[in-house]
Amino acid sequence: MIEGGEALALVMVLLFPVLLTGLPIAFALLFVSVVWFVLTGSDPTIAPSNMFWFLNKTELLSIPFFILAADILGRSRATDDLVAAADLLFGRLRGGLALVTMLSTIVFSAISGSSVATALAIGRVMIPKLIDAGYQRRFSVGLVAAGGGLGIMIPPSVPLIIYATVAEVSVASVFLAAIGPGLLIGFVFCVYVTIMGDRLRDPKISVPHAGDVKRGTNATTLLRALPVVALPVLILGGIYSGLFTPGQAAAVSVGYSATLASTLYRTPRIPSLWTMTADAGRLSAAILIIMAATSVFGYIITQERIPNQFAELMGALGVTAVVFILMVNGLLLFLGCFLEIISVILITLPIFKPMLADLGIDPIHFAIIMVLNMELAVITPPIGMNLFVISSISRTPIAQVFRGTLPFVAILIAMLLLVSYSQSIALFSLRLLG
Amino acid sequence: MRKLRAFVSSAGRVAAVIETAFLAVSLGGAAVLAIFLILFRNVVNVSYNAMEEIAVYLVLWMVFVGMAAAERTRSNIAIDILSHALPPRAAAVLQRIADSLTAILAAVLTWASYDAVMFSRMINERAVSTLEIKIWPLMAIMPVAFGLVTLRAGARAAFPQARERALESVH
Numbered sequence: 199m200i201e202g203g204e205a206l207a208l209v210m211v212l213l214f215p216v217l218l219t220g221l222p223i224a225f226a227l228l229f230v231s232v233v234w235f236v237l238t239g240s241d242p243t244i245a246p247s248n249m250f251w252f253l254n255k256t257e258l259l260s261i262p263f264f265i266l267a268a269d270i271l272g273r274s275r276a277t278d279d280l281v282a283a284a285d286l287l288f289g290r291l292r293g294g295l296a297l298v299t300m301l302s303t304i305v306f307s308a309i310s311g312s313s314v315a316t317a318l319a320i321g322r323v324m325i326p327k328l329i330d331a332g333y334q335r336r337f338s339v340g341l342v343a344a345g346g347g348l349g350i351m352i353p354p355s356v357p358l359i360i361y362a363t364v365a366e367v368s369v370a371s372v373f374l375a376a377i378g379p380g381l382l383i384g385f386v387f388c389v390y391v392t393i394m395g396d397r398l399r400d401p402k403i404s405v406p407h408a409g410d411v412k413r414g415t416n417a418t419t420l421l422r423a424l425p426v427v428a429l430p431v432l433i434l435g436g437i438y439s440g441l442f443t444p445g446q447a448a449a450v451s452v453g454y455s456a457t458l459a460s461t462l463y464r465t466p467r468i469p470s471l472w473t474m475t476a477d478a479g480r481l482s483a484a485i486l487i488i489m490a491a492t493s494v495f496g497y498i499i500t501q502e503r504i505p506n507q508f509a510e511l512m513g514a515l516g517v518t519a520v521v522f523i524l525m526v527n528g529l530l531l532f533l534g535c536f537l538e539i540i541s542v543i544l545i546t547l548p549i550f551k552p553m554l555a556d557l558g559i560d561p562i563h564f565a566i567i568m569v570l571n572m573e574l575a576v577i578t579p580p581i582g583m584n585l586f587v588i589s590s591i592s593r594t595p596i597a598q599v600f601r602g603t604l605p606f607v608a609i610l611i612a613m614l615l616l617v618s619y620s621q622s623i624a625l626f627s628l629r630l631l632g
Numbered sequence: 633m634r635k636l637r638a639f640v641s642s643a644g645r646v647a648a649v650i651e652t653a654f655l656a657v658s659l660g661g662a663a664v665l666a667i668f669l670i671l672f673r674n675v676v677n678v679s680y681n682a683m684e685e686i687a688v689y690l691v692l693w694m695v696f697v698g699m700a701a702a703e704r705t706r707s708n709i710a711i712d713i714l715s716h717a718l719p720p721r722a723a724a725v726l727q728r729i730a731d732s733l734t735a736i737l738a739a740v741l742t743w744a745s746y747d748a749v750m751f752s753r754m755i756n757e758r759a760v761s762t763l764e765i766k767i768w769p770l771m772a773i774m775p776v777a778f779g780l781v782t783l784r785a786g787a788r789a790a791f792p793q794a795r796e797r798a799l800e801s802v803h
Contacts, residue, residue: 483698
């Protein structure tokens with residue numbers, strides 16, 4: 199039996215090579231946790247008990263529900279109708295098709311709660327159109343990968359729900375606070391693609407319009423997109439009016455999406471809803487099991503008093519809020535390159551949490567900082583999930599997708615600094631609407 | 633040997649069907665219960681909080697069944713950059729190491745979760761909620777799921793080629 203601190207150090211060193219073997223992240227975290235239990239002579243039955251009680255929470259219901267709702271809408275004709283409406287309104291502007299793509303990702307972000315779902319749904323429709331219209335492949339794939347990242351910033355967002363659950367703050371407040379910075383980033387992205395879109399396009403190719411859905415009049419095109427655009431209004435409106443909790447709002451979005459898909463869009467057909475629900479269940483399980491495993495790892499970190507020791511160290515070094523946020527940004531950017539974003543939030547947040555009160559940092563402001571870092575993580579290699587998704591659906595090498603996202607990475611870093619050091623910008627929507 | 637292989641293959645297919653059905657029913661059922669809860673509360677002005685509690689338990693079971701199902705299809709989230717960078721033979725060795733580690737870990741967790749279930753049963757632990765349901769039957773999914781993961785990862789580690797064939801037949 200060895201002392202806890204030494205065992206934890208050993209476990210930390212062991213975690214990285216174990217992850218690199220390709221062991222699922224949840225199992226890697228559980229593996230090193232079990233090693234810690236054995237080394238310190240602790241009772242390993244704590245691990246499954248901890249997982250059970252972590253998962254036995256109402257707040258977590260929203261995660262599988264939002265994933266299912268996004269899957270239903272993503273596989274329906276909703277995306278095509280959304281693109282057609284955006285094209286009708288903005289397609290004739292400068293950088294039209296690129297702007298339409300970015301606007302579609304912003305709206306879909308407010309439906310899906312996931313960056314991968316957003317990148318997948320919009321990328322599937324728009325990347326071939328952008329390339330056919332003469333836009334550089336690198337620009338096209340980078341645009342969708344980066345735009346898809348907004349899926350975790352604009353509520354409803356699964357990482358925001360996870361943050362609120364762990365930090366013990368109101369999901370509704372975090373959602374409200376994230377609307378402002380999310381839309382601000384979306385706006386800056388739109389300005390960039392409008393300016394750069396035409397410069398990075400082959401002028402010899404004429405620009406087709408985005409929507410290849412059969413159109414009736416302009417009014418019907420807009421009307422068809424209306425039910426999709428109404429979904430975020432319904433979800434957020436329901437939460438803030440007190441009609442339902444975030445978890446119940448997610449269930450409503452499932453019911454709404456399924457109703458739309460089976461009546462208005464008639465895609466996917468009812469039988470495939472069965473497969474889709476099972477797929478969403480499998481994906482949700484993959485995310486929730488990581489969260490449960492991280493709760494075991496979190497137990498060890500708490501047992502070793504790491505958050506307190508970290509807080510004491512920061513206090514002894516005289517670290518101010520400004521320096522702390524800078525350090526956190528650096529650490530999260532680094533970890534985001536190597537770990538899956540949910541794991542990053544779950545592992546680091548319990549360590550940072552005691553420091554927030556000590557340094558007078560608003561936990562809701564910190565949520566925005568943390569999730570913006572994670573938005574960067576989904577488009578930076580080697581673990582950037584959006585890079586993999588876009589590379590796979592567009593058959594483009596990952597390196598080229600990453601080069602395409604670089605201007606957006608630069609914009610996001612600038613926005614991260616702005617949001618980190620200006621609480622009034624980070625929380626303007628919360629103060630305005632809250 | 634051929635009969636055994638056929639039996640394992642059919643058992644795998646049956647398990648796959650049951651898992652898929654359970655995932656769809658539990659997630660769909662949880663969503664329906666949550667929607668009914670809102671409808672009852674806002675239309676009839678009656679709050680059936682037990683519905684939300686059941687939805688939580690359904691999702692909880694879904695997570696463990698989903699974990700076992702994802703192990704079958706290798707769709708649990710993992711970092712596979714190293715295996716993509718390595719030549720095929722080295723990647724196969726790495727995969728075998730990962731499968732062996734998974735099997736060992738899952739075996740330990742099968743025992744630990746079984747122990748946790750037995751302890752909960754012994755102390756007659758109940759949920760502090762509307763239903764005041766006994767906890768141990770809810771926890772019982774854990775040793776089953778970890779047991780399935782042990783079998784699947786163990787079989788893959790021991791017979792990697794046979795497992796690949798089985799995977800292909802399931803897909």
